[in-house]
Amino acid sequence: MNLAITLSMIAIYVAGLIYLVYRNPLPKQDFEEFAVGGRSFGWAFITMTIIGTWYAGSMYVGWAQMGVEQGIVVTYVMFYTLGGLYVLYVIAGPLWKLGKKYGIKTMGHYFELRYKSRSLRTFTGFVSLLIEFPWVVTELLAAGYAMQAISYGKIPFNLGMTIIAVIFIAYIVFAGMRAVIIADFYQGWMYIIGGVAMFLAAGYAIFGGYRGMFMEVRNLNAEFLTVPGPSAGWGGDVPGALFWPSLILMGAIGAYMWPSLIARIFAASSTKELKASSRFTPLVAVAFTLVITFFFVGTAARPEFKGEDSAYAVVNLLSTLGPVAVAVICILILNGSLSMMDSMVSTWSIVFVNDCVAPYSKVTSKGLTNISRISALVIGFGGLIISMQELPTIIQLVIRMYQGIVQFFPAVILGIFWKRGNKWSAWSATLVGLIITGIFSFTQPDFVPALHGMQGGLVALAANFLVYVVVALVTKPVPGVEQLFVDAKTADSDLGQELIR
Amino acid sequence: MEGNIGVQIILLCAYAISIILAITFGSRILRKAKEEIDKSSE
Numbered sequence: 001m002n003l004a005i006t007l008s009m010i011a012i013y014v015a016g017l018i019y020l021v022y023r024n025p026l027p028k029q030d031f032e033e034f035a036v037g038g039r040s041f042g043w044a045f046i047t048m049t050i051i052g053t054w055y056a057g058s059m060y061v062g063w064a065q066m067g068v069e070q071g072i073v074v075t076y077v078m079f080y081t082l083g084g085l086y087v088l089y090v091i092a093g094p095l096w097k098l099g100k101k102y103g104i105k106t107m108g109h110y111f112e113l114r115y116k117s118r119s120l121r122t123f124t125g126f127v128s129l130l131i132e133f134p135w136v137v138t139e140l141l142a143a144g145y146a147m148q149a150i151s152y153g154k155i156p157f158n159l160g161m162t163i164i165a166v167i168f169i170a171y172i173v174f175a176g177m178r179a180v181i182i183a184d185f186y187q188g189w190m191y192i193i194g195g196v197a198m199f200l201a202a203g204y205a206i207f208g209g210y211r212g213m214f215m216e217v218r219n220l221n222a223e224f225l226t227v228p229g230p231s232a233g234w235g236g237d238v239p240g241a242l243f244w245p246s247l248i249l250m251g252a253i254g255a256y257m258w259p260s261l262i263a264r265i266f267a268a269s270s271t272k273e274l275k276a277s278s279r280f281t282p283l284v285a286v287a288f289t290l291v292i293t294f295f296f297v298g299t300a301a302r303p304e305f306k307g308e309d310s311a312y313a314v315v316n317l318l319s320t321l322g323p324v325a326v327a328v329i330c331i332l333i334l335n336g337s338l339s340m341m342d343s344m345v346s347t348w349s350i351v352f353v354n355d356c357v358a359p360y361s362k363v364t365s366k367g368l369t370n371i372s373r374i375s376a377l378v379i380g381f382g383g384l385i386i387s388m389q390e391l392p393t394i395i396q397l398v399i400r401m402y403q404g405i406v407q408f409f410p411a412v413i414l415g416i417f418w419k420r421g422n423k424w425s426a427w428s429a430t431l432v433g434l435i436i437t438g439i440f441s442f443t444q445p446d447f448v449p450a451l452h453g454m455q456g457g458l459v460a461l462a463a464n465f466l467v468y469v470v471v472a473l474v475t476k477p478v479p480g481v482e483q484l485f486v487d488a489k490t491a492d493s494d495l496g497q498e499l500i501r
Numbered sequence: 502m503e504g505n506i507g508v509q510i511i512l513l514c515a516y517a518i519s520i521i522l523a524i525t526f527g528s529r530i531l532r533k534a535k536e537e538i539d540k541s542s543e
Contacts, residue, residue: 002503009516016520024531044530182527189523190516197515205508321512322504328512 002323006150009327010334013190014167017338020186021171021179031353031368032103037178037267039100043276046268048188049181049343050088050281053260054081055191055288056135057142057337060329064314067296068306071217071224074296076247078289082282083252089278091256092265094416094488096274099266101487106347107262107408108355114415116478117423118359120430124408125355127434128259129348131404136341136383140165143337144387149315150330158388164334168342169380173373177267177350180342187339190331191288198328199295202318206302213298220301228453240453250455254406259351260343345383349375403441403457407433410461410468416488418472419481425472433464 032039041049056062059077067074095110104110108124111117140161147160155163171179207213217224227244256262268274296314299305305316318329349372358368410433411426440448440456447453 013516013520016524020524020527020531023528024535042530044526182531185527186520186523189519193519193522194512194515197511201508201511205505320504322506322509324509324512324516325504328516331516 002326003152003154005323006152006327006330009324010150010331013331013334017167017183017186018171021182022174024175024178024182031365031372032105037176037181039267039269041181041267041273042269043273043280045181045185046264046273046277047281047284049184049264049267050085050261050277051191051284051288052184052187052335052339053264053343054285055336056139056340057146057333057335058138059292059336060314060333061142061145061311062138063293064296064299065309065311067293068300068310068313071221071226071297071300073227073244073247074293075290076244076251077293078286079248080251080255081285081289083248084255085278085282085285087252088256088261088265089275091412091416092268092274092278093271095262095265096268096271098484098488105263105266105354106351107257107259107412108351111411111415111426112359114478114481114484115411115421115423115426117427120423120427121355121359124430125259125351128257128405128408129351132258132260132344132348133379133383136344136379137387139337139341139344140383140387142333143341145312146330146333146337149319150327150334161384161387164338165341165380165384168338169345169377172342172346172349172376172380176369176372177263177346180346181267183342184339187335190335192284194328194335195288195332196291198318198325198332199291202321202325203291203295203298205321206317207298210294210298213294213301216301217298220303224297224300239447240449240451242451243447243453246447246454246458250403250406250457253409253461254403254457257405257408257412260340260347263343263347263350341380341383345376345380348379349373352379403455403460404434404437406457406461407437407464410465414465414468414472419485420472420477421468422472422475422478424475425468428471429464429468432467433460436460436463 063074063077095104098104098110098113102113104113106125107128108121111124112121143164144157144161147155147163148157151160168183171183175182203210203213207216214225228239228241256265265274268277299314299317302313302317305313307313307316315329315333319326352375353368353372357363357371363371407430410429411421414421415426437457437460440460444456446455448456448459451459
């Protein structure tokens with residue numbers, strides 16, 4: 001009976017997704033349509049696709065584990081989500097306008113336009129893909145776990161991952177970014193209604209409300225309700241006073257440097273729609289993040305659900321509510337995994353073709369679309385095969401290189417707002433930032449104990465900014481850069497088709 | 502059905518509403534978009 005309930009619910013969820021995506025085929029078969037959905041999406045779709053891409057399936061496992069083990073520290077997610085949305089608000093307008101006028105589809109593409117360096121475009125595309133790739137492995141693992149849990153162990157882990165991979169790769173190949181954004185729209189609703197209902201209802205049913213939940217946590221260990229600071233206790237495991245704020249700063253700055261997220265800017269139909277989305281997205285994001293992260297902290301009060309691995313404590317606790325709860329939490333995990341993986345794999349295929357193939361060959365628009373489709377197949381199934389292996393240490397090390405993505409921030413933000421920057425400043429600053437990050441990543445734990453727990457990536461970022469400014473001041477600006485700054489301010493913000501609101 | 506019946510009814514409703522709203526709004530918006538595209542290509 002329980003199995004019938006959970007499998008019926010997942011089947012209906014997948015059927016709804018397939019129905020919405022496949023009844024809306026591509027209006028035309030060109031690369032502009034495949035890569036940025038024809039720059040035609042309004043605020044409702046942009047909001048949902050940002051939310052869908054942002055909340056990963058692995059958060060119900062990884063962030064849940066952080067809440068259970070470290071308490072309120074996990075709420076850094078809410079602060080950096082808001083910080084990231086502010087960064088999006090700042091960069092979205094100029095980038096969209098330049099994107100519309102010059103056909104930009106990726107961050108690397110913008111770099112070529114701004115810094116007149118094709119090699120920087122290719123380097124940015126390649127390195128950003130390399131840094132983001134491990135995410136797809138973590139998401140596939142979360143999806144495999146969810147499929148196993150929703151079927152009460154009847155669907156083996158690897159088969160579960162394969163089913164999910166086939167679903168999202170199929171709709172990427174079908175309609176590229178348009179299919180991904182439509183799927184994200186569908187998945188966003190499940191977060192907003194299904195997710196909030198799940199955690200609020202569970203909070204009341206299990207703990208008698210969030211107040212009771214926090215009382216239980218306080219009674220168990222009051223330090224779970226503090227963040228590490230100079231005098232915050234935390235026994236002998238205090239990473240340092242700068243650990244928590246640097247997590248937030250790193251997250252906020254790096255949030256919209258990920259290829260899969262910055263691509264959302266170029267899919268909007270106008271800057272008006274982007275602004276409308278930025279008014280609504282923070283409200284939804286804060287409400288959802290608070291409800292779930294508080295519940296993760298509350299789970300710390302029930303140590304008996306930690307089992308062998310505390311990463312599964314939240315799912316174990318929610319499963320006590322019955323089969324419908326099992327189905328909803330597993331669907332939320334799959335929802336997160338699907339929306340993140342489809343965004344990443346589709347964006348990577350587009351970045352690869354746009355930044356690594358197109359600049360060096362004369363392939364037609366249709367040809368680029370087909371190469372993107374093949375790339376999506378290779379990257380998606382490549383990730384699946386890697387996920388099925390005993391993960392080597394290198395993958396765990398590469399995962400820590402997420403701090404590397406932040407190192408593209410100075411070249412983006414200073415490129416938008418400071419005319420002096422040129423290819424020498426962008427190249428040297430980004431390389432210095434990546435090298436210092438690499439050194440910290442391979443020689444230190446997730447933070448630098450000697451720097452009171454600060455993330456090594458932030459030190460690298462400071463050096464990155466400094467090098468950019470110094471090199472820009474001692475070398476000549478890019479010829480013709482003034483026109484780009486005029487275009488970034490004055491290009492008609494409502495040039496977009498404004499077709500899909 | 503095992504577990505907490507009240508919570509499960511709430512969750513079932515939330516799950517169903519999520520899917521219905523996503524399909525209803527999504528289809529409506531995308532249908533209008535298709536009409537606009539067809540109109541502009543005529």
